[in-house]
Amino acid sequence: MSNMITATEFWAEQAGRLHWAQPWTRVLDWDGAPFARWFAGGTLNVAYNCIDRHVLDGHGDQVAIHWEGEPGDTRDLTYSDLLADVSRAANTLAGLGLRSGDRVAIYMPMIPEAIVSMLACARLGLVHSVVFAGFSASALRQRVDDAEARLVITSDGQWRRGNAAPLKAAVDEALAEGDSTVEHVLVVRRTGIDTAMTSGRDLWWHETVANASPEHEAQAFDAEHPLFILYTSGTTGKPKGILHTSGGYLTQAAYTHEVVFDHRPGRDVYWCTADIGWVTGHSYIVYGPLANRVTQVVYEGTPNFPDEHRHFEIIEKYGVTIYYTAPTLVRTFMKWGREIPAAHDLTSLRLLGSVGEPINPEAWRWYREVIGGDRTPIVDTWWQTETGAIMISPLPGTANAKPGAAMTPVPGIHAKIVDEDGNDLGDRDADGLLVLTEPWPSMARGIWGDPQRFRETYWDRFASAGWYFAGDGARLDADGDLWIMGRVDDVMNVSGHRISTAEVESALVGHSGVAEAAVVGAADATTGQGIVAFVILTAETADTGADLVHELKAEVSREISPIARPRDIHVVPELPKTRSGKIMRRLLRDVAEGRELGDISTLVDPDVFAAIARR
Ligand code: WTA
Secondary structure, eight states, X not given: OHHHHHHHHHHHHHHTTSOOSBOOSEEEEOTTTTSOEEEETOEXXXXXXXXXXXXXXXXXXXXXXXXXXXXXXXXXXXXXXXXXXXXXXXHHHHHTTOOTTOEEEEEOOSSHHHHHHHHXXXXXXXXXXXXXXXXXXXXXXXXXXXXXXXXXXXXXXXXXXXXXXXXXXXXXXXXXXXXXXXXXXXXXXXXXXXXXXXXXXXXXXXXXXXXXXXXXXXXXXXXXXXXXXXXXXXXSSXXXXXXXXXXXXXXXXXXHHHXXXXXXXXXXXXXXXXXXXXXXXXXXXXXXXXXXXXXXXXXXXXXXXXXXXXXXXXXXHHTOOEEEEOHHHHHHHHHHOTHHHHTSOOTTOOEEEEESSOOOHHHHHHIIIIISTTTOOEEEEBOOTXXXXXXXOOOTTTSOOOTTOOBSBOTTOOEEEEOTTOXXXXXXXXXXXXXXXXXXXXXXXXXXTOHHHHIIIIISTTXXXXXXXXXXXXXXXXXXXXXXXXXXSSEEEETXXXXXXXXHXXXXXTSXXXXXXXXXXXXXXXXXXXXXXXXXXXXXXXHHTOXXXXXXXXXXXXXXXXXXXXXXXXXXXXXXXXXXXXXXXXXXXXXXXXXXXXXXXXXXXXXXXXXXXHO
């Protein structure tokens, strides 16, 4: 109990970094656990906290965003610019009849209008659901339907390695069949490619937002007013709409952005390389950094366009001091070679961050030595879409971080390692499941439309203790420092993206030639894990002897996203199953990773798997 009191005092102090229109009456209301209410009774406007107050404090001329387009065009947005743009967008959205609580899907590349759209929603109390622009039309439709979005904001196309690829067309495809809740599609002209517009439904940004009034007065909303839904993969085929609210979320996003990155406005130039389609983009490009009056770089494109120097040129050009990226990119840089970063002056960097997957010690050392000039601390930050903000990370200047360790929970956060039955394994030399033992302000407030699934997924496992089960395995070393080992469920982590085996399996069996499919994540030197599928073809297809592998890979890309495209697909005559009919994934993983197989004598045809494993 004393623990709880200290924790609430601590978080009340952190909430003081925000501007509240009305103070809260209760720091934490946990009576409805696992659905928390933080700063109950308080009211605030999230966009006001990210923009207006900085302008009112005299920082209107400070650059908020140095935007770098892929083709080389650039834009600097000051806090005053951001205020005017967000106000225009808010006026436009309000003019479309959108009201507080309505949902808006944002399906956009990394252009300033994407961030402006998120903040305009926040300003009006609209709930945004950002859908990664690499997702397919059908993935977009699924998310639009689940949230019952009234508006989709998109762009005509997006730049990818010098090509303008259509994007609005995917929205048209998504909305083509059957009735949807979408009334309008707001389209930013980014690439200038030919774009069909449906009259009455579709609107150009430059004909609406650009002409709207740049004045808009922000109204305060309840601390628990929903801010956004973000879909993430679970262990079933249906993505979960993780719900986050306002006051607690912004408190922890801002707090962690300051203490973990040792960020100071006016001193730092910050760059988080994530996409706004993922939670890292929400918490560490939009909300946390802007609440802290950041000056940040936002880059639209890929790291190797026009060549592999791009990120290092950007660091040099803007004098980036804090660089936050994913281990998969560090491993890609390693493959490209150290001559590339060595050709640039990277001495402005003083802190490096890592997120999304465990960073292997070799990549950690390379990151620090080659990018960080052997000077910079590295913060390896563990958290999840569901936790909303960073939970476990070394703090620069305090701990002596170990290569590959996420180290310790940040102040205010409480974690434990337990065994399968929930027994506490102590605080030294333990290997088990990671649980969070106390509520935290930026915790998810549920799964959109499915409170029962929220309880079942995260809380039922250790219900009597009231712990949150993260789905990750972790180890405590002899010093009591934490090492995150990765998912213990059927969620894969490919280049830091969460993809469920069930989702890929369902895309594969959706193909008429496939009778059955099993998917596993196999260790991959660059992407962390690679997707490996085993499929049984239908009798008709098998008879034709058609080579379906390419077609199936394309089918998964189309159905979900290119990021879910299997690395390998093995056509097999059977899948290894237990007597009760459960697929033996461990065995498939052994096969996929080329390990010696244990006892496979119960399989109908052991040679098949032995042969694949030898390849
Ligand atoms: C993994 C991304 C090890 C973990 C912010 C978690 C990590 C999942 C780390 C959440 C890290 C994230 N070390 N593993 N520093 N950061 N993970 O929801 O398995 O996209 O459960 O959130 O990524 O992925 P999500």
